[in-house]
Amino acid sequence: MxxxxxxxxxxxxxxxxxxxxxxxxxxxxxxxxxxxxxxxxxxxxxxxxxxxxxxxxxxxxxxxxxxxxxxxxxxxxxxxxxxxxxxxxxxxxxxxxxxxxxxxxxxxxxxxxxxxxxxxxxxxxxxxxxxxxxxxxxxxxxxxxxxxxxxxxxxxxxxxxxxxxxxxxxxxxxxxxxxxxxxxxxxxxxxxxxxxxxxxxxxxxxxxxxxxxxxxxxxxxxxxxxxxxxxxxxxxxxxxxxxxxxxxxxxxxxxxxxxxxxxxxxxxxQVEGKKMSKSLGNFFTVRDLLAQGVPGEVIRFVFLSTHYRKPMDWTEKKREEAEKTLRKWTLALTSDGLINKRLGDGAADQGVIDAISDDLNTPLAIARLHELFKSAETDSDLANFKASLVLLGLGERVNLGASKTFSDIVVKAQFPELQTLSDNLAVARDEAMKTKDFSEVDRLKAAYIEAGLEVRMSKAGVDVLRGESFDAAKLEGLL
The missing domain is CATH 3.40.50.620 (HUPs)
Structure with missing residues (x-):
């Protein structure tokens, strides 16, 4: 800078x-x-x-x-x-x-x-x-x-x-x-x-x-x-x-x-509107969130969404919204699994700078990022958007193109079919919940894991991520 x-x-x-x-x-x-x-x-x-x-x-x-x-x-x-x-x-x-x-x-x-x-x-x-x-x-x-x-x-x-x-x-x-x-x-x-x-x-x-x-x-x-x-x-x-x-x-x-x-x-x-306390069961560490698969960028985004002089409430809804936003932004800056090489260095947007210069008004800065992303039409626009993310501490891992914490986003750009795999498993699980026959769910899950994929299943849905030993050839017949 x-x-x-x-x-x-x-x-x-x-x-x-x-x-x-x-x-x-x-x-x-x-x-x-x-x-x-x-x-x-x-x-x-x-x-x-x-x-x-x-x-x-x-x-x-x-x-x-x-x-x-x-x-x-x-x-x-x-x-x-x-x-x-x-x-x-x-x-x-x-x-x-x-x-x-x-x-x-x-x-x-x-x-x-x-x-x-x-x-x-x-x-x-x-x-x-x-x-x-x-x-x-x-x-x-x-x-x-x-x-x-x-x-x-x-x-x-x-x-x-x-x-x-x-x-x-x-x-x-x-x-x-x-x-x-x-x-x-x-x-x-x-x-x-x-x-x-x-x-x-x-x-x-x-x-x-x-x-x-x-x-x-x-x-x-x-x-x-x-x-x-x-x-x-x-x-x-x-x-x-x-x-x-x-x-x-x-x-x-x-x-x-x-x-x-x-x-x-x-x-x-606070956590879900209450003071964080071990007695209330809502006490958790940064490492707890990271271990649960919450990317560090998502944690930061949630924090920046509230002005620092206002009480902050960590909620699951805010986490989900932050991850959805960052997933969308990161995919736009990603090409073939690497940061889009056609994008230059760019310059941080003055509107973002002005927002954080006004007593660290990070919610306003994030609102400006949404505007920039929506109006971006050229590579230059995206380069400036990326530089604005970096200024807020949300862009360095994106720039590496191989983030451990946001690998699911980058990998899905490398191999878009992962979303199809996630959808197929979700459909199989929904059907199994009705019939109580989970054999197809177990078959798909075992095949995904054998191919080096990581399968995450929760009440919120199904997600399939690429692991370090991923072998696309082993997915033949599953797409």
Whole structure:
């Protein structure tokens, strides 16, 4: 992509409660930090929402300012009580758990089309920077040591609560938690805490221990992006207390009036209209969806269909509609199983760019894609349509022409007769449901599998996909 700084970007700034024109501190050095996962288990689909939201913003920034001018940092929290508990429960080492979980996370996020950030720091790699920042806070009177802990003195920062719109006295009045005896004030939060012999720990001026959650992002953001940077993002659930605490400790330690110029938060996710919960049986991970055969592009498309500042509802209907749309679009860009070679590189449509430049209005961008596809008459039109898909993170796998996640679409373009096979099996199944004689269904299914095809049968219908060992010759007499 070539820089296109004539495109104006507007973003909703949580800090000011309004949409503002985005102007970076330096046009040749755009910097963004997004809070990443605590790595102890598979990422559920709610975890994927901030990844897709801020990946879309990352792509836009790279398009407007140039790829080399944008730095995106997303961290891994690899020291946490949840990780300690998982290690104790499984008998595995903390290192084994975090390494495995990070690998899972990167694989799953790549499947939904997310680019890897420029930096992916791990908290354990910045313990020294965290200790140094805590020491500075204590020296300046913004923190204190007590019983092996270091705590931030919340009332020393007058602007505390500005991001979330909360008043400190109101928060204390509404709190129903037991206050630790070593705290000067109920609102003071932990910067450092002691570790037992069986917990991970590092030597510090306050004894062997480990960092609190909030200090890690302040230390890593400063180390990689500087004392102030352009955008800080994350889920709405992080606005308080995590982001509020980050601002307080960063500004007090660094002597700055702000940590980030723009603060952005995505809304939460539901499943079929209900909060995702294991007790409700509607909790599932990104890997669960991928394993069920839901292509990563479909997951991304469903997410982009709702504006990031609105609650998102994952439904089976939305999944089906997204897959139908992407199937249609992909087939139009496919020829003989490969991306149509006559299509040039193309240029992303300005209407799509304008939509996502207006506070990441991805639903409007998708509406524009429908218009572009419907009106496409020439190879040039299709090339521009393809470039627009790529800008939204929906086109890279299509460009490969051999996507694992969307192979069913590409393969059906290679071998259109697969649809006939699907239809024949569907008819046989419908007849078997009436007669209770499934011999023909079993015969067809066995023949398809022998030919290297994958057969998927569900209440929604029948689908036949080509496997790696597909041999068309073995289908003689079945078409």
């Amino acid at each position: 070539t820089p296109n700084q004539t495109t104006g970007i507007k973003l909703y700034n949580t800090k000011t409660r309004k949409k503002e024109v985005f102007t970076p501190f330096k046009a040749d050095d755009v910097r963004m930090y997004v809070c990443g996962p605590t790595v102890y288990d598979r990422a559920h689909i709610g975890n994927a929402r901030p990844v897709i939201v801020f990946d879309t913003l990352y792509r836009l920034l790279r398009h407007v300012y140039g790829q080399e001018q944008v730095t995106y940092v997303r961290n891994f929290t690899d020291v946490d009580d949840k990780i300690n508990a998982k290690a104790a429960e499984t008998g595995r080492t903390i290192g084994e758990i975090t390494e495995e979980t990070i690998a899972w996370y990167l694989e799953d996020m790549a499947a939904v089309g997310a680019l890897e950030p420029d930096h992916m720091p791990r908290a354990t790699g910045y313990i020294g920077e965290m200790i140094a920042m805590i020491e500075t806070l204590i020296e300046k009177g913004h923190a204190y040591a007590a019983e092996g802990h270091a705590l931030f003195r919340v009332r020393s920062y007058e602007a505390y609560g500005a991001l979330s719109g909360r008043d400190v006295d109101d928060m204390i009045a509404g709190a129903r938690v037991e206050v630790a005896p070593y705290k000067e004030d109920p609102m003071d939060f932990v910067l450092w805490k002691p570790s037992s012999a069986d917990q991970p720990g590092w030597d510090s001026p306050w004894g062997r221990g480990r960092p609190g959650w909030h200090i890690e992002c302040s230390a890593m953001a400063k180390a990689l992006l500087g004392e102030t940077f352009d955008i800080h993002g994350g889920g709405l659930d992080l606005q308080f207390p995590h982001h509020e605490d980050e601002i307080a400790q960063s500004c007090c330690a660094n002597g700055t009036s702000e940590m980030a110029r723009f603060w952005m938060h995505n809304e939460m996710l």
